[in-house]
Amino acid sequence: MEPLTIKTPADVLSFVGHTLGFWPQESLVCITLDANRVGATLRVDLPNREGGFSYARTVADYLAHDASAASVLFAVYTSEPQKPGQPKPHAATIAALTCALAERGMTIRDGLLVGDNTVSPYDGDPQNGQSLPLKATESSQINAEFVYRGSTIAPTNHITLPASTKENRTGDAVNDRVKTIHTMNPGEALEQARTLWDGMLDAISYPNDDETISLIANFQAPAIRDQLMADIPGIDEPMDRVLLAQTHSGPQWSRVEWAQQLLLHAYTHSSTKHSAPILTAIAFVNWWEGRGSKAHQFLQLALEADPAYHLARLSDLMIGSGMVAGWNMDKDRAFRPRGLEAS
Known part of the structure; x- marks a missing residue:
């Protein structure tokens, strides 16, 4: 794959949009740079x-975890109007960031102010004609290359779940399967669940209805649920280290992506009372991949389904505190091509 060359503000915004997968709103986006090479991309709410x-x-x-980074390019995405003769929107924030980066041996190379309709140099005068219409991103060379590679930019980062069958007859079937699990020897139940899950992760097609019902039921048992989640990245290390993304080995990201599709498939067959564990597992996948705000949204949906679901509540507190999955702190193990989000 040929390397991409970023030359213009439109190229920068196209790169950010395709890297994150959506158009940021009321956000600070930072890209680390080493000489002329792009490193990590980080998005945080303003x-x-x-x-x-x-x-x-x-x-x-967050940015300092890219040990090779020497400088940072930032973009402030905001609907706040820029008033003549007044400080730029979030000027104090950028000043504080400049100082904080300097303490870590990094500098700011350049900055952009992205409004609802235009983009301009952050330090430029809005009256001197340096603003460009945002539509310029559609014709940028970077955008064309990403589109050619099959990438798209969603208008927001709000998740859209597939249609769910919800309160259908699978609810009773899952309940019956859960009762069977509770009568089994715990070790035997776990082994059966892992064998079924591994087979799904190695397959190239979605499971049949009976297998899907068994998968949903397995996720209702906390001990089985935790192990199945830890099996997703394909890493043979302690379960707690895998769940917290603090392993020595890197994940098999194609396996992780397929696991998310399987979990979404299971969600569409879940009744409301059975969906919280599935949604929580999907949240972990998004957190592992650096999508903190999407992980938060999935956890909120899990809590809507079951307000007392303990793992979803604890996980939301962890992500809300700003904790980033350890794999995303290492560019060789981080998920690509998406950028990093701190919720």
Whole structure:
């Protein structure tokens, strides 16, 4: 695959959109740079209040995990209007970030201000004609190359779940299967569940209805659920290290992506009362891949299905605290081509 060359602001915005998979809103996006090579891409929500040294330090800490990065390119995406003679939107935040990066031996190479309709240099004068219409991204060379490779940019990062059959007859079938699991020897039940799951992960087609019902039922048992989630990345290391993405080995990302499709398939066959474990597992996949805000959305859906679902609540607290999956701190193990999000 030929390397991409970023030359213009339109190229930058196209790169960000395709890397994240959606168009950021009220966001700060930072791209680490080493000489002329692009490193990690990070998106975070803009702070509610101006300034915020703790916010700036957190962002700088994320970026500093790219050990080879020497400088940063940032883009502020906001609908806040730029008023003549007034500081730029979120100027105090960018000033704090500049200081926090300097403390970590990094500099800001350039910045962009992205509004609802235009993009301009962050340090430029809005009256001097340097603004470009956002539609320019559609004709940029980078956008054309990504589209050619099959990439698309969603208008937002809000998830859209496939239609669910919900309260259908599979609910009773899952309940019957759960009762059977509870009568089995725990080790035998776990082994059967792992064998079924491994077969699905190695397959190239979706499971039949009976297998799907068994999968949904297996995820209702916490001990089985945790092991099946840990089996997703294909890493033979302790379960807790896999779930927290703190392993020595990197995940098999194609396997992780297929697991998410299987879980979404299971969700479409789940009744509401059985869907929380499935949605929580999908949230973990998104967190592993660096999509913190999407992981949060899936966890919120899990809690809507079952407000008392303990794993979803604890996981949402973990992600909400800003914890990033360890694999995303290593460019050789991080999921590609998507960028990193901190919820």
